[in-house]
Amino acid sequence: MGLLSQGSPLNWAETKKYADHVRKHGILQFLNIYNKVKDRQKDVLKWGDEVEYMLVELDDKHEKVHLVLNGKEVLETLQEKGEKINPNHPTLWRPEYGSYMIEGTPGQPYGGTMSEFNTVEDNMGKRRREASSVLNENETLCTITSFPRLGCPGFTKPEFKPTPVEKGVSKSLFFPDEAINRHPRFSTLTRNIRHRRGEKVAINVPIFKDKNTPSPFVEVFPEDDGEAARAALPDHIYMDAMGFGMGNCCLQVTFQACSISEARYLYDQLATFCPIVMALSAASPFYRGYVSDIDCRWGVISASVDDRTREERGLEPLKNNKFRIHKSRYDSIDSYLSCCGEKYNDIELTKDEEIYKQLLDAGIDNLLAQHIAHLFIRDPLSLFEEKIHLDDENESDHFENIQSTNWQTMRFKPPPPNSDIGWRVEFRPMEVQLTDFENSAYVVFIVLLTRVILSYKLDFLIPLSKVDDNMKVAQKRNAVQEGMFYFRKDIFKGCNLVFDSASTAAQNGVECDGDGEEYTLMSIDTIINGKEGVFQGLIPILNCYLDNIEVDVDTRCTILNYLKLIKRRASGELMTMAKWMREFVAKHPHYKQDSIITNKINYDLLRKCDRIAKGQEGCPELIGDPVNRGK
Template identity: 90%
Template sequence: MGLLSQGSPLNWEETKKYADHVRKHGIVQFLNIYNKVKERQKDVLLWGDEVEYMLIEMDDKNEKVRLVLNGGEVLETLQDKGEKTNPNHPTLWRPEYGSYMIEGTPGQPYGGTMSEFNTVEDNMGKRRREASSVLNENETLATITSFPRLGCPGFTRPEYNPTPVEKGVSKSLFFPDEAINRHPRFSTLTRNIRHRRGEKVVINVPIFKDKCTPSPFIEMFPEDDGEAARAAVPDHIYMDAMGFGMGNCCLQVTFQACSIQEARYLYDQLATFCPIVMALSAASPFYRGYVSDIDCRWGVISASVDDRTREERGLEPLKTNKFRILKSRYDSIDSYLSSCGEKYNDIDLTIDEEINKQLLDAGIDNLLAQHIAHLFIRDPLSLFQEKIHLDDENESDHFENLQSTNWQTMRFKPPPPNSEIGWRVEFRPMEVQLTDFENSAYVVFIVLLTRVILSYKLDFLIPLSKVDENMKVAQKRNAVQTGMFYFRKDIYKGCNPVLDGSSAAQNGLDNEGDNDYTLMSIDTIINGKEGVFQGLIPILNCYLENMEVDVDTRCTILNYLKLIKRRASGELMTMAKWMREFVDKHPEYKQDSVITDKINYDLLRKCDSIAKGDERCPELLGDPTFDPLEGTSD
């Protein structure tokens, strides 16, 4: 989450009046940026990571863990001590949705040299120590994706009750408004999503059926006015607020490409990895105090911001709305952007035809035009009175309004107006890990992958409908071991760009296209299997052997790749599996899918100890020492 505008937020009815104004000027702003920088070349390969943290209080006396709602004060202190004092401070701090959350990034982006990989973990360590130093006694900083008892009675400090029937922002039965960041953007988004949708958001996550879990599992909600009873599904954990999704933590990486063409190519190639890396980083098996049957947050967060009306969801005929929209605004991408990907664009793409024509008439090519025209079928969700009338030549707030609230697995990011920043892509599906070592490993793995893709001109593209199927598989329990994923067999063939938009692109997939991919396990994709696929780790190792890398950096990188390799093979557990096993073995667990305060306390106490390095966890992290020479031959 970047720096936020201050101002007077409009309610949904007021925002709705300006929706066309925002779209119209957003397109003008995009065209102004595009025309200024479309020919820009030779930008440096910069990149950076974003880690989201939760602020947690350990109540040792009562053996309870609570989320501390003082993120705003912590953030202010960190910014005052950091970037406001020294513009070159090594860390930057930004707000996040929950008032118990903060986001940390490196102060400066990392560059293109291999030695930069050796500084990632050190910078993450700085962030953790810096934020921890301003916390109160008994408080700690946690990199966990979802707080197991989020939405249970008394899960915050100070404790607040939800306000389902009073005037409130989310009207949740479980999630108090005080747990939302106090900046008006977040409460406005929450309220306007609910108002636009015409009802509260509905999140139903399948419960994990253990030996003593009631069957069917059906909850009663005493405060319910009937909405929850209609929305909740048997054998599912029901949630009803944006905070259940946006109140989770993730790990993201943004890359600056050399040019717009390279950014589009990377966007497409990395899109195919989103489900694979999400399953590899799975870390969120618990919701609202229950053990779920999923391991990743993606579907939860997607439902938590689904502002589509009943008409847009296809439940009623279109009368007051313009489009039938197939997905939430938080979901997987819907079209490839490079000419290589054109023939694999096999998903029905809802676009605003007028905007599409405007872009085409202005000289934007078909693929980029339809991408933008698809993003712009959405309404703006948050608008400030002071930001309605803008200078379209030098500002991009209206474009960013819609761009930044289409939360997809990948984000294609044009340069801000009049800035040194180039064309960027953001990789968004990863779950945050417990330790700085793990988070660094996942980040370095993805960055190395981009370098190999660009250096060897690799092609991982498969039909986008298959990527969507992979996204569904990736969220399932233990998908790393049991899931099968569509993946491209021959990645060295390279693509034959269809520059004129004809032939294969218009004929759909040719016969060869159907044979380009097959179902593989994550172990095969990452580590390789003879006769099926050579594996990403061997390809990365080959790349490293051909690069000049100092011994220290090489050792660090190989350590990271070893973690990824062993997670993929099942030799090491994902965080989700490790958490499940911890709960299953806990003496207080009754095989009923319930996570009590005591179980939650013991779990997060253990997590904190591992994250701080006070305790080893070989099931998650493997052995403490690693001979770098061992990794070169795998």
């Protein structure tokens, strides 16, 4: 969840006073880091995954499911039993936005050998068992992206009521402040986003129109002061708090590259895969107790932290703000970073011209300078009194303050000051899956893809506007089967990049090809599995790579098992989590074809999810033959 400083948080009025100070010193901190490590070479390929979990109580007596608000206690227990006793403990635990959430990662990053792929699922299993062992009776650990009844009355344990008219941080009609993590960063972010925006966030998700769904679907909110009535759209599920987005779970992977130029190349190439993998991992069709017409959380989480004012959103002329900003601070990337991507940067990039010039004058090339100057059009949202005046030579909190609250599909991560960590990129669009097997499959697929991209110098770049188009398609219901995505036809003819240093001179090894017809619309099945005469497919390319390197038998079997899941999801032979959940609800005897998920439906769904995740029940339509799972 980004930077977690300790101290006394400032309110928005106070934070705003220091916004220019944070930006000024954030840039100085970035320049200090860059100048120290720009020519750093030969860092080993390391990587790691992050899995977010929900703490859930299954109340068998009343047939209800609650989110348990004891994440702080669970986290402290896990840290006390793990990393605080043994710095080499195989798991690490960190807080997340919801007080019913925790995040688990491997204790140490994975290395560059292929055999590491054989340990991913084992480590995820350790995390699940470790966290489950400290839970109370009837509590369980769930890897579901979106809790179906999040924001419905009584969805938490203990139960708390929302406080829309009282003093509080979110003033939500549905989401109580007690469901927010107690670390001051999270409540400060929530309050300051609302204050900066000038109103509550407004999330509108199209409702799935079933046979008995009212048309138009219009909700009435008894405690509304008029804000919801103005913001809620007909035929949409309305939500009004940061928790509806940041209270969801995801699966992320971070890679350390060998050099800054390799990191920039990977950042660009992986950006084109964000919508593809998001659709392939779709797992969140339900919101606030309703069946929606989308399968992915991305637009929900984007709207949940949209702190732009009416001026910045283009609804009023610029008067008190400097910029018209086209996207939420949680959205797809706005510019490629490598010179291969420069000609494909075809969307309008809002940037702070003064910062851009400062970076150019300091010797930063224009592509990296505009990326940073674009991130820094944002204000800091959370600032601690004790962290205002810092040592810019040895600290990076002001840079990270802005960087870590630009939540984009990809994140380009400079090394922390005075560390042995290299230049990294983070792949962020995946939805978390139900089982460790599935989560491992998606992680290994992405990591293997980076190996192939770097080994074969592949080029998947298309105009960034087309990637944005793909992002919109990816979130639609059943996009994995019905969506068509822009994708590059010839991935072997394009960039010839020399990864030797950060300097502009090093970029002279690049030649970019363009024939005007570099990309076309493809299905995910074609992209993943290939189609003769259109595209050779990613799985065949990965298989070819595996045939040409040394891999032990066990590791090869594990990898092929994972790729088989991806292949079958792409072809439609196996369902996505989103489709599986929809079918479960549609067939439930209590479902009245009215788009409503009752407590009983939710309980039965989560009970089944829990049994599948624990291996107590098979689910061949979702994960294939249980006999073939794992190693």
